[in-house]
Amino acid sequence: MxxxxxxxxxxxxxxxxxxxxxxxxxxxxxxxxxxxxxxxxxxxxxxxxxxxxxxxxxxxxxxxxxxxxxxxxxxxxxxxxxxxxxxxxxxxxxxxxxxxxxxxxxxxxxxxxxxxxxxxxxxxxxxxxxxxxxxxxxxxRHKNEVNHLNCLAGAYRDTDISKIDIFTLNHDLMIEAFLDKSGISYIDGFSERTNDVRYWNPNLYDGDDFKINLFKLHGSINWFLCRPNMGSIYDDNACLISGRDPYLLMDIVCDYRPLILIGRFNKMLEYSRWIYSELYCIFHNVLKTAVNIIVSGYSFGDKGINNRLIEWMRSSRQNRLVVIHPKPKDIEDKARPYFANRWDDFVSSHKIVFIKKGIQDTSWLDIQNLPQIRK
CATH class of the missing domain: 1.10.1510 (Hypothetical Protein Yqey; Chain: A; domain1)
Known part of the structure; x- marks a missing residue:
């Protein structure tokens, strides 16, 4: 699964x-x-x-x-x-x-x-x-000391789960820190490290060597635009820089600001450009095969993401969101109108089901025990 x-x-x-x-x-x-x-x-x-x-x-x-x-x-x-x-x-x-x-x-x-x-x-x-x-x-500045994604670690250990796709809208490195600390290997779309630099290669997601794929739909604070080996504009690529200051890599870094999406509604325009278009396309394709999406920390405020989720829920009777939040009404109040106006219908038809806990208190067993998931 x-x-x-x-x-x-x-x-x-x-x-x-x-x-x-x-x-x-x-x-x-x-x-x-x-x-x-x-x-x-x-x-x-x-x-x-x-x-x-x-x-x-x-x-x-x-x-x-x-x-x-x-x-x-x-x-x-x-x-x-x-x-x-x-x-x-x-x-x-x-x-x-x-x-x-x-x-x-x-x-x-x-x-x-x-x-x-x-x-x-x-x-x-x-x-x-x-x-x-x-x-x-x-x-x-954040030190990424994490130990609160135990439901994710539990899913990784579950032998009935063959593939886990993690989509995050966060720019920070908290998820990576948790996976590394837990000894969990994953694909993040970047090549093996060469002199502290890893280059974007979305084809890496196609392999079966790793159980977890990580997709950062809004970019990351350690992604930069690079031009490898003093090449031309045709060689421009996103790169992940770890362990070094990008200012020390002047021979390859084209822009010293990281590749991150910021702004209320302008993100939708960026979903059609460059690395973000590839990530958004993957998100679209993965949803075609997903039956359950486990959501936490998302307030349903991104119109581009919301549109895809609504289309996905409507595409099959089996598709549903599992929302982890101690106070689901807070999410409904913050959601964009197009989503909020359909919230009650989604809940009554079990297209959205809730685990009324914080992510730090939620185990993989809590998710497994949902009747809708067991079905």
Whole structure:
């Protein structure tokens, strides 16, 4: 039997990995833990404060909604992509004009002796880079001390399970740390290590030598764009760098920011590009053979993932989600409307079943004992 897990950020926060709230506070603090200068960061923060007002005004009908870094990245990326003509978006023209009027005097300020010469499009681009750098550095600081995925280890030991596909939306290295600590071998889509560098090769997932396949649908803090052996653009590939600072690999690393997806709704655009398109295609194909998907830590807020899950549940009477969460109503309240509006139907028809525990308290036996799973 083949089984799949889908993990979101909620499985990492109990271990001290920075939460969405904590990352947002760090982003808005303006503390320079990145390579950005203090002068530039002050301008990023001023833009972010303006965008924060826009987001919270939009959600004013929701009690005390507070914009997070994903919202702010999404807003800044829309300005960035519209002004660069990457994605034309006439709908934000009024927003751009409004923000530009407020930010233009700030852009003409002279912090210290340096003249910051930047238009709003460039400022939005650098602000998204700033947010990405904060996320990277905060997640990189976590020591990945884990012992709470015992249900996953139990599935690995179950001889009736022939293949386990782990799909995670997390950028951190917590799952890898757990598998390594547990002595569990797995395929993550990257080649054997050469000088601390491993290169992306999705064909590795096709083998049967390992029971576990790990897919990081939103990228990882140790993935970078590389150009091996001083090659050309045709040699560009994703690489996984372990044990070394990417800045020490200047001869192969093309971009010193990791390959991670950030932002509220712009992730869907990235699912059609490069390594993410390959991962999303694999996700699509694995769902064709999966009957049960075990979900934990995911709030059903990613429209691209939600669409695939809904299509999958509708494709067969046998297909169902096993959701591990102590308070399932909390998930329904946070889910995107397209999913939330169908929630009761899915639950009443047993397309969604619950284990009302935290992931750390859930064993593989708890999952096996569900009547729907035994069937």
């Amino acid at each position: 083949r089984i799949a897990f889908l993990f979101g950020a909620g499985i990492s926060t109990p271990l001290g990995v920075s939460s969405t709230i904590e990352i947002t506070k760090e982003v808005m603090s303006g503390k320079c833990i990145t390579t950005h200068t203090e002068e530039n960061v002050s301008q990023y923060i001023k833009l972010l404060k303006l965008l924060k007002i826009e987001v919270e005004n939009y959600y004013s009908n929701q009690n005390q909604y507070e914009a997070n870094y994903e919202d702010l990245y999404y807003m800044a990326s829309q300005i960035r992509d519209s002004k660069s003509k990457e994605y034309d978006n006439p709908a934000i023209a009024a927003l751009y004009d409004r923000i530009n009027r407020l930010i233009k005097p700030i852009l003409n300020e002279k912090p210290g002796d340096a003249q910051i010469n930047m238009n709003l499009g460039n400022l939005a681009k650098e602000t998204t880079n700033y947010i990405a750098d904060i996320v990277w550095h905060l997640l990189k």
